[in-house]
Amino acid sequence: xxxxxxxxxxxxxxxxxxxxxxxxxxxxxxxxxxxxxxxxxxxxxxxxxxxxxxxxxxxxxxxxxxxxxxxxxxxxxxxxxxxxxxxxxxxxxxxxxxxxxxxxxxxxxxxxxxxxxxxxxxxxxxxxxxxxxxxxxxxxxxxxxxxxxxxxxxxxxxxxxxxxxxxxxxxxxxxxxxxxxxxxxxxxxxxxxxxxxxxxxxxxxxxx
Amino acid sequence: xxxxxxxxxxxxxxxxxxxxxxxxxxxxxxxxxxxxxxxxxxxxxxxxxxxxxxxxxxxxxxxxxxxxxxxxxxxxxxxxxxxxxxxxxxxxxxxxxxxxxxxxxxxxxxxxxxxxxxxxxxxxxxxxxxxxxxxxxxxxxxxxxxxxxxxxxxxxxxxxxxxxxxxxxxxxxxxxxxxxxxxxxxxxxxxxxxxxxxxxxxxxxxxxxxxxxxxxxxxxxxxxxxxxxxxxxxxxxxxxxxxxxxxxxxxxxxxxxxxxxxxxxxxxxxxxxxxxxxxxxxxxxxxxxxxxxxxxxxxxxxxxxxxxxxxxxxxxxxxxxxxxxxxxxxxxxxxxxxxxxxxxxxxxxxxxxxxxxxxxxxxxxxxxxxxxxxxxxxxxxxxxxxxxxxxxxxxxxxxxxxxxxxxxxxxxxxxxxxxxxxxxxxxxxxxxxxxxxxxxxxxxxxxxxxxxxxxxxxxxxxxxxxxxxxxxxxxxxx
Numbered sequence: 001x002x003x004x005x006x007x008x009x010x011x012x013x014x015x016x017x018x019x020x021x022x023x024x025x026x027x028x029x030x031x032x033x034x035x036x037x038x039x040x041x042x043x044x045x046x047x048x049x050x051x052x053x054x055x056x057x058x059x060x061x062x063x064x065x066x067x068x069x070x071x072x073x074x075x076x077x078x079x080x081x082x083x084x085x086x087x088x089x090x091x092x093x094x095x096x097x098x099x100x101x102x103x104x105x106x107x108x109x110x111x112x113x114x115x116x117x118x119x120x121x122x123x124x125x126x127x128x129x130x131x132x133x134x135x136x137x138x139x140x141x142x143x144x145x146x147x148x149x150x151x152x153x154x155x156x157x158x159x160x161x162x163x164x165x166x167x168x169x170x171x172x173x174x175x176x177x178x179x180x181x182x183x184x185x186x187x188x189x190x191x192x193x194x195x196x197x198x199x200x201x202x203x204x205x206x207x208x
Numbered sequence: 209x210x211x212x213x214x215x216x217x218x219x220x221x222x223x224x225x226x227x228x229x230x231x232x233x234x235x236x237x238x239x240x241x242x243x244x245x246x247x248x249x250x251x252x253x254x255x256x257x258x259x260x261x262x263x264x265x266x267x268x269x270x271x272x273x274x275x276x277x278x279x280x281x282x283x284x285x286x287x288x289x290x291x292x293x294x295x296x297x298x299x300x301x302x303x304x305x306x307x308x309x310x311x312x313x314x315x316x317x318x319x320x321x322x323x324x325x326x327x328x329x330x331x332x333x334x335x336x337x338x339x340x341x342x343x344x345x346x347x348x349x350x351x352x353x354x355x356x357x358x359x360x361x362x363x364x365x366x367x368x369x370x371x372x373x374x375x376x377x378x379x380x381x382x383x384x385x386x387x388x389x390x391x392x393x394x395x396x397x398x399x400x401x402x403x404x405x406x407x408x409x410x411x412x413x414x415x416x417x418x419x420x421x422x423x424x425x426x427x428x429x430x431x432x433x434x435x436x437x438x439x440x441x442x443x444x445x446x447x448x449x450x451x452x453x454x455x456x457x458x459x460x461x462x463x464x465x466x467x468x469x470x471x472x473x474x475x476x477x478x479x480x481x482x483x484x485x486x487x488x489x490x491x492x493x494x495x496x497x498x499x500x501x502x503x504x505x506x507x508x509x510x511x512x513x514x515x516x517x518x519x520x521x522x523x524x525x526x527x528x529x530x531x532x533x534x535x536x537x538x539x540x541x542x543x544x545x546x547x548x549x550x551x552x553x554x555x556x557x558x559x560x561x562x563x564x565x566x567x568x569x570x571x572x573x574x575x576x577x578x579x580x581x582x583x584x585x586x587x588x589x590x591x592x593x594x595x596x597x598x599x600x601x602x603x604x605x606x607x608x609x610x611x612x613x614x615x616x617x618x619x620x621x622x623x624x625x626x627x628x629x630x631x632x633x634x635x636x637x638x639x640x641x642x643x644x645x646x647x648x649x650x651x652x653x654x655x656x657x658x659x660x661x662x663x664x665x666x667x668x669x670x671x672x673x674x675x676x677x678x679x680x681x682x683x684x685x686x
Binding site for chain 1: 373375406
C-alpha cells in the first residue's frame with residue numbers, strides 16, 4: 001500500500017494551495033480510492049499551450065513515495081516529450097530521477113515546466129520532436145491548434161484550424177453533422193489517417 | 209528493536225572520544241518507543257546499561273538524564289562501546305555543562321506525551337544548553353555529521369517535516385528523527401524508520417545516499433557476532449553453489465566415462481578383459497585410463513592427431529608387451545592399430561580422389577560450348593590451358609576436401625558408438641564365417657577385425673553416397 005497519510009496530506013496541501021493562489025495546479029481524487037487522482041495544469045503563458053487547461057491522469061503505485069506517481073496527459077497535447085497518442089510523458093523525475101522529496105504537486109509543476117521548455121533531443125513522440133526541430137514556427141501553430149481544440153472549453157474550441165490537427169476540416173464538418181462529438185470525430189479521423197469511412201466505423205463501434 | 213542506524217559518512221562519527229563534543233552520543237541509545245524496562249535489553253552494551261536503565265524513554269530524556277549526571281560530576285566522560293560484528297563503534301559522551309533551569313529536573317517530567325502537548329516547553333534537548341536558541345540553530349546548520357540525533361529546538365520544530373512521509377515533527381516528536389546528510393533547513397530531517405524504508409527501496413545495487421545532496425548514508429547494523437558469521441556463511445554458500453554444481457557435473461561425467469570405459473573394454477576384450485577388470489588392484493593407470501577412453505575415442509578422430517597417434521601407444525603401454533607372434537598380444541595390436549589407421553586413411557584419400565575428382569572436373573556441355581566460343585578465332589595456347597586446367601584441378605580438390613568436413617557432434621557420436629558396433633560385428637563374424645575363429649582366436653582380435661570391417665564398409669558406402677550426390681549435383685538444372 002502506498003503511504004496513505006502522506007497522500008492525504010498532499011491532497012490537502014494541493015487543495016489549500018489552489019484556493020490560495022488561483023489555479024495554476026489542481027489535484028483531486030477521481031473516486032474514493034487514494035491511488036487514482038486527476039491533476040490539472042494551466043498552459044504556461046508565452047507558449048502555444050497558453051490558455052489551455054490540461055488534465056492529467058495520476059496513478060499512485062503501491063510503493064509510493066519511493067516510486068514515482070504514474071502521470072500521463074488525458075488531454076491531447078502536441079509536445080515533443082508527450083506521446084500524441086497515449087499522453088505518456090517523458091520526464092526524468094517521473095522515472096529514475098524521482099525522489100520522495102518531490103510530491104505529486106511538484107511533479108505536476110515539473111510537467112508544466114516541461115510544456116514551457118521541451119526537450120526535443122529526448123523525445124517521447126519522435127514525429128512531433130522532428131516537427132519541432134524542422135520548423136519551429138509550424139510546430140507552434142500546430143501545438144496552438146491542439147491546445148485550442150483539446151484544452152480549451154466553450155466557444156474557443158469551435159474556431160480551430162483543423163488542418164493543423166492533421167484532419168480535413170470538411171470531413172470533420174460532415175461527421176459532426178452526422179451527430180458525432182467533435183473531439184471524438186477528430187480523434188477518430190486521426191486514427192484512421194483521414195479515411196472518413198474508417199473513422200465512422202470507429203465512432204460507431206465506440207458508441208456501442 | 210532497530211536493525212540499522214544511519215549516520216553521514218564521515219570519520220567524525222567513528223572518531224575517538226574527544227571528537228564527539230557535540231553532545232551526548234545517543235546513537236547508541238535504544239529505540240525510544242520501547243518501555244523503560246526493555247530499553248536495557250537493546251543494542252546498548254552492558255557498560256551503558258546504567259544510563260539506559262533508569263526510565264529513559266527517548267533521546268531527549270536520555271540527554272536530560274545524562275546531563276543530569278553530568279551536573280554532579282562536572283564533565284565526566286563515558287565511553288560507550290558497541291561491538292557490532294564487523295563494525296565496532298566507539299563513541300563518547302562528553303558532558304561539561306552547567307545546570308540549566310530550563311531543563312526538566314527529573315526524567316519523569318519529560319515524558320513524550322508531555323512534550324508533544326507543549327512543544328515550546330520541552331526541555332532543551334542538547335547538552336550545550338547554555339547557548340541561546342540562535343547559536344543552537346547554528347549548530348544544526350553546520351552539518352552535524354555524527355551518529356547523534358539532530359538537535360531540534362522548539363523554534364525549529366514547527367518547520368521540520370519528514371521529507372519521506374511528510375509527517376511534521378510536532379506530530380511525532382517521540383519517533384527517532386535523524387539528520388543524515390548535509391541538506392540544510394527542514395529538508396534535512398527525516399524519521400529514521402522512513403529513511404530505512406527509503407534505503408531499502410533502493411535495493412542493494414545502489415549505494416544509499418541523499419537524493420538531494422548526494423551525501424552517502426552510512427548504515428550501521430548492530431548485528432551480533434553470530435549473525436555476522438551466519439551472514440558470511442550464507443554468502444559463502446551462495447558463492448560456492450555454482451562450483452559445487454560444476455564439481456558434481458564433473459564427477460558424474462567421470463563416473464559415466466569410467467562406466468563407459470569398462471563397457472568398451474568388456475565389449476572389445478571379452479573374457480580376458482573381464483578377468484583383468486576383476487582384479488581388485490586397480491592402479492592409477494586404470495583409474496585415469498578408464499574415464500579417458502571415451503575422450504580418447506573422440507579425440508582420436510581429429511585429423512590433426514594423425515602424426516602423433518602412432519607414437520602414443522608406445523609411450524602409454526608397456527613396451528615389454530610388444531611381441532611379434534600370431535595371434536598378436538593385445539599390446540602389439542594396440543600399437544599396430546594407429547599405423548594401420550594412418551595407412552588406411554591415406555589409401556582412402558587416394559581412392560576417394562580417384563573416384564570423385566573426374567566428376568568434378570567433367571565439363572558441362574554448355575560450359576564447354578561457351579569455352580570454345582570465347583576461344584574462337586584465337587589460337588589456344590597449350591601452356592595457358594594447362595595452367596588453367598591445373599588451377600581447376602586444385603580448386604576441385606579443395607572443394608572435395610572441404611565437402612568432406614563432418615560436424616563435431618556426428619563425429620563424437622560415431623566415435624562413442626563405434627566400439628560396441630565393432631565388437632558385435634566381430635562376434636557375428638566369429639559366429640558365421642567359417643575359419644574366422646581359427647585365424648583370430650581372441651575376442652580382442654575379433655573385435656578389432658570387426659572394427660576394420662565396419663570402417664571399410666562405412667567408407668565404401670560413404671564414398672558411393674558422395675559419388676551419387678556429386679553427380680546428381682552436376683546434372684542439376686534450374
